[in-house]
Amino acid sequence: MTGPGPILTLRDLAITFDTPDGDVEAVTGVDLDVFANENVAVVGESGSGKSQIMMAAMGLLAVNGRATGSVRYRGTELLGMAPRALNRIRGAKIAMIFQEPMTSLDPLYPIGRQIAEPLMVHSRLSPRAARKRVLELLDLVQLPDAARRLGAYPHELSGGQRQRVMIAMALANEPDILIADEPTTALDVTIQAEILALLARLKARLGMAILFITHDLKIVEAIADRVVVMRAGAVVEAGPTQRIFASPRADYTRMLLAAEPTGTKAPPPAEAETLLTARDVGVTYRSGGGLLGRSAHTIEAVKSVDLDLKRGQTLGIVGESGSGKSTLGRALVGLGHADGAIRFRGATINALSPRALRPFRRDLQMVFQDPYGSLSPRMTVGEIVTEGLLVHERGLSARERGRRADEALAEVGLEARIKNRFPHEFSGGQRQRIAIARALILKPEIIVLDEPTSALDSSVQKQIIALLRAVQAEHQLAYVFISHDLAVVRALADTVMVMKAGEVVEAGPTEAIYGAPKTAYTRRLIAAAFDLGSVLTGAAEPA
Amino acid sequence: MLRYAVRRLLGAIPTLFVIITLAFFLMRVAPGGPFDQERTLEPTVMANLNKAFHLDRPLYEQYAVYLGNLLRGDLGPSFVYRDFSVGELLGAGLPISMLLGACALLLALLVGGTLGIIAALKQNSTVDYLVIAVATFGITVPNFVVAPVLSLVFGVWLGILPAGGWEGAHPAYMLLPVITLALPQIAIVARLIRGAMLEALRSDHVRTARAYGLPARLVVIVHSLRGAALPVISYLGPAAAALLTGSVVVETIFGIPGIGRYFVQGALNRDYTLVMGTVVIVAVFVVLFNLAVDLLYAAIDPRVRYD
Incomplete structure (x- = not known):
C-alpha cells in the first residue's frame, strides 16, 4: 500500500x-x-x-x-x-x-x-x-x-x-x-x-x-x-x-x-496511638425533590466504611472515578454530612455542630487535587498560608503570623519573599507546595491528600512525594492519601483501601494488597497500572 | 415537556396575582384621580362620576370586583376614554404594536445575527471593529433621537416614505418605526452572538469538526451557531415581551395607534383600569416568553431536561 x-x-x-x-x-x-x-x-x-x-x-x-x-x-x-x-x-x-x-x-x-x-x-x-x-x-x-x-x-x-x-x-x-x-x-x-x-x-x-x-x-x-x-x-x-x-x-x-515513584514507607511504630477511627461511615446525596413535587432519589456515595488511622501512618485509598474515595476523604475531615461515627480525640466529629467542630478542624487539614482551583486567585500567598491562623490562633500578632508563614514556606521548599505574590505567578508544583504549607502552618495531626499529585507532571510529582515523605517523618503526621495512581500509593502508604461504587472491596497492608490481591477488581487495577504491556498483548490477541 | 409547560403555566397564576395586586394598590397610592382636571369639577359631578365608576366603594371592595371581572376577561371601562372599555382599547392597539414589534424582532435577529457571526469569524479585523462600532452606536443613541431623524430624512427631505401616521399595515408606514425599534436590538443581538460565537469557535468540539475536514459551512452553522444561539435566546424572552407590547416613544413620534402610548397616558391620567390592563398584558407576555425561552432551550440543548 x-x-x-x-x-x-x-x-x-x-x-x-x-x-x-x-x-x-x-x-x-x-x-x-x-x-x-x-x-x-x-x-x-x-x-x-x-x-x-x-x-x-x-x-x-x-x-x-x-x-x-x-x-x-x-x-x-x-x-x-x-x-x-x-x-x-x-x-x-x-x-x-x-x-x-x-x-x-x-x-x-x-x-x-x-x-x-x-x-x-x-x-x-x-x-x-x-x-x-x-x-x-x-x-x-x-x-x-x-x-x-x-x-x-x-x-x-x-x-x-x-x-x-x-x-x-x-x-x-x-x-x-x-x-x-x-x-x-x-x-x-x-x-x-x-x-x-x-x-x-x-x-x-x-x-x-x-x-x-x-x-x-x-x-x-x-x-x-x-x-x-x-x-x-x-x-x-x-x-x-x-x-x-x-x-x-x-x-x-x-x-x-527516573520520575516514577519508588521505595516504600517505613511503618509507624507499633505503639503509635490511634488518632482517628471511623465506623460504619456512609454518605448519601439526595437529588431532585423540587418544590413542585419531583421524585427525589438518593445516591449512596459511600457505604458502611470502617477504618483506623494511627499517628505517623499513611492510609492509601484507591479506586476508579465515582468509587466514593474523595467523598470519604472529605467526610473524614468533617466536610459535608456523614452517617455512622467518625471519632477523633474522643469526639464523634460527624455529629458535631459546625461551631463545635471548629476547634478540631486545625488538626484535620486537607490538600486538594487541583492547585489551580484550590488557591484563591485574589489573595497573596502570605494571606492564603496564614488564613487558618486567623481562626485558630487569634492571639498572634501580624509579625508572628509572618514568621510562621516563613517557617511553613521554608518547610515546603519555598522562599519567604514570595509571600506578596499571587498564585497565578507560580507553576502547578509550586502551587501545590503552597497548598501544603497552608495545611502545615496549623501543625495538624492528620492531612487528607486528595489526588495531590495527579495534576502535576511526573518529575514534579516526584518532588512533591519526596516533600510529603519528609514532612510526615518530621511531624509524625498521619496521611489519608487518595489517588487513582497505584504506583504513587504503593510508594507512600502503609495500608491500602480499595474502593468500588462506594464500598471497600479490599483493605490491608500495602504489600499484601499489591502482592496478593484477593478480588478481581483489585487485580485489574494493579495489572492496568503496573503491567500495561502484558494487559495489551493479552488483549491484542484475537479473541 | 407538555407536563412541564402546563406546570409552569399553573405556577404563573400566583405570580400574576401578586403583580396585579401590587399594581392595583400602588396605583391607588399615587396622588390624584382619573377625574382631576385643571378646572376642578363641581363636587356633585365628581361624586356622581366616582359613584358611576364605583370609586366611592372601599378599596378592598373595588379590588375584589376588579379581580372578579378580570377572571371573566373583563378589564373594565376606561376612566378617561369614555365609551370605550379597556378591552376595546387594547384589542384595537395590541395587534398593531405586536406587528411592529415582531417585524423589529425578526429584523434584529437577521441583521444582528449576521453581523455578529461575521464579526466573530473575522475577529480583530476591520469588519469586526466596524460591527462593534455600529453596535455601540445602536445601543447608545436613544430612540427619541433616531425616530425624528429618520422621519426628517426619509419623510421630509427625501420624501420617499411617510413621515408618520398609520393607514393600516402597509409597509411604507411600518418601515421607519420598525427600523427605530430594531436598531438597539440589532446592536445587542450582534454583540451577544459575536461573544457566544467566539467562545464556540474556540471550543474543543469545533476543533474536532475542523480536524475532521468538515466544510466551513458545517463548522460554523451546525457546530458553532446552535450552541451560540443559547445566550441570545435567553435575552430574547424579556426583549420580545417588551417589543411586542409597543413603545411609547416610537408610537408617539410616528403617530401609530398601538398600545405603547397607553402606558404613559394611562399612568398620567390616573386611568386606573387602563394601567391595570397594560400591566396584565405585559405580565402575561413576560410569563409566556420566558416559558418559550425555557422550552426552546430544551429543544436546542439535549442536556436540558424538564421532568
Whole structure:
C-alpha cells in the first residue's frame, strides 16, 4: 500500500504565538517522520509543545499561532495549504482523537450523526449508507448495543464509551495516520487499558500508523515502536522504544524515566496511638425533590466504611472515578454530612455542630487535587498560608503570623519573599507546595491528600512525594492519601483501601494488597497500572 | 415537556396575582384621580362620576370586583376614554404594536445575527471593529433621537416614505418605526452572538469538526451557531415581551395607534383600569416568553431536561 518512505514528515517545524507580551516561540526546529503502520510516541511534560506540533500539522493552531518549516503528507506540503484542500486530508487521510472526549464531541448532536458527518463529507455516502457504516464502526470499536446508541448524546455515555465514539469517528474514512493526543489521560486506568488495547487491535487489523502524544511513559513502553522525547519546544532525543528505555542518552530522558515513584514507607511504630477511627461511615446525596413535587432519589456515595488511622501512618485509598474515595476523604475531615461515627480525640466529629467542630478542624487539614482551583486567585500567598491562623490562633500578632508563614514556606521548599505574590505567578508544583504549607502552618495531626499529585507532571510529582515523605517523618503526621495512581500509593502508604461504587472491596497492608490481591477488581487495577504491556498483548490477541 | 409547560403555566397564576395586586394598590397610592382636571369639577359631578365608576366603594371592595371581572376577561371601562372599555382599547392597539414589534424582532435577529457571526469569524479585523462600532452606536443613541431623524430624512427631505401616521399595515408606514425599534436590538443581538460565537469557535468540539475536514459551512452553522444561539435566546424572552407590547416613544413620534402610548397616558391620567390592563398584558407576555425561552432551550440543548 505504501512505499518505503515516511508518509508524514515534519522538517524544521517552528511554532510562534503572537501574545500581548510579544512573540513566544513554542516549538523550534522539530524533525519527525512517521512511516506506514508504525506506532510513534511523542513524549513530554506540559508545555513541551508535543500537542502543538500536531495542531500545526493539521492546521488547527489558535488564531495567534504561526507555523514555519515543513509538514508533508505523502509529499504534499500541508503548511499554508488552502483550507479546502486541507479539508480533503483532515479526517480522511489523517484523523485525530483528543484528550477530553466529553468536550471534543459536540454536546448538541447525537453520536450517530457526528460519526456520519465525516463519512458523508469525505466518502460522499448517502445518509442511509452512512448509517450502516456508522453501525459497523461502532461494532468495530466495541460500543455495546450500538444500534440503540446511535441517537444517544455524548453526555449520556461514559468517558470510555465517548472515547470509543471518537475512535469510530477517526476510523470512519480508514485513515493512514491516527493522531492520538493524550487519548486516555482523562480515563480511569482500567478504561485506559481497554482503550489502548482497542487501538492496538485496530491498528493491526486496519494497517494504519498511530502517532501517540502522551506524558505517560508506561503507555509509551507498552505500545510504541519509536519514541520522540520533547522538552520546551524541541526534540531532545528520538529512537526505538527499547533503546530509549534501556539506554537513554539525554539527561532529560533519564530524568523522566527516573520520575516514577519508588521505595516504600517505613511503618509507624507499633505503639503509635490511634488518632482517628471511623465506623460504619456512609454518605448519601439526595437529588431532585423540587418544590413542585419531583421524585427525589438518593445516591449512596459511600457505604458502611470502617477504618483506623494511627499517628505517623499513611492510609492509601484507591479506586476508579465515582468509587466514593474523595467523598470519604472529605467526610473524614468533617466536610459535608456523614452517617455512622467518625471519632477523633474522643469526639464523634460527624455529629458535631459546625461551631463545635471548629476547634478540631486545625488538626484535620486537607490538600486538594487541583492547585489551580484550590488557591484563591485574589489573595497573596502570605494571606492564603496564614488564613487558618486567623481562626485558630487569634492571639498572634501580624509579625508572628509572618514568621510562621516563613517557617511553613521554608518547610515546603519555598522562599519567604514570595509571600506578596499571587498564585497565578507560580507553576502547578509550586502551587501545590503552597497548598501544603497552608495545611502545615496549623501543625495538624492528620492531612487528607486528595489526588495531590495527579495534576502535576511526573518529575514534579516526584518532588512533591519526596516533600510529603519528609514532612510526615518530621511531624509524625498521619496521611489519608487518595489517588487513582497505584504506583504513587504503593510508594507512600502503609495500608491500602480499595474502593468500588462506594464500598471497600479490599483493605490491608500495602504489600499484601499489591502482592496478593484477593478480588478481581483489585487485580485489574494493579495489572492496568503496573503491567500495561502484558494487559495489551493479552488483549491484542484475537479473541 | 407538555407536563412541564402546563406546570409552569399553573405556577404563573400566583405570580400574576401578586403583580396585579401590587399594581392595583400602588396605583391607588399615587396622588390624584382619573377625574382631576385643571378646572376642578363641581363636587356633585365628581361624586356622581366616582359613584358611576364605583370609586366611592372601599378599596378592598373595588379590588375584589376588579379581580372578579378580570377572571371573566373583563378589564373594565376606561376612566378617561369614555365609551370605550379597556378591552376595546387594547384589542384595537395590541395587534398593531405586536406587528411592529415582531417585524423589529425578526429584523434584529437577521441583521444582528449576521453581523455578529461575521464579526466573530473575522475577529480583530476591520469588519469586526466596524460591527462593534455600529453596535455601540445602536445601543447608545436613544430612540427619541433616531425616530425624528429618520422621519426628517426619509419623510421630509427625501420624501420617499411617510413621515408618520398609520393607514393600516402597509409597509411604507411600518418601515421607519420598525427600523427605530430594531436598531438597539440589532446592536445587542450582534454583540451577544459575536461573544457566544467566539467562545464556540474556540471550543474543543469545533476543533474536532475542523480536524475532521468538515466544510466551513458545517463548522460554523451546525457546530458553532446552535450552541451560540443559547445566550441570545435567553435575552430574547424579556426583549420580545417588551417589543411586542409597543413603545411609547416610537408610537408617539410616528403617530401609530398601538398600545405603547397607553402606558404613559394611562399612568398620567390616573386611568386606573387602563394601567391595570397594560400591566396584565405585559405580565402575561413576560410569563409566556420566558416559558418559550425555557422550552426552546430544551429543544436546542439535549442536556436540558424538564421532568
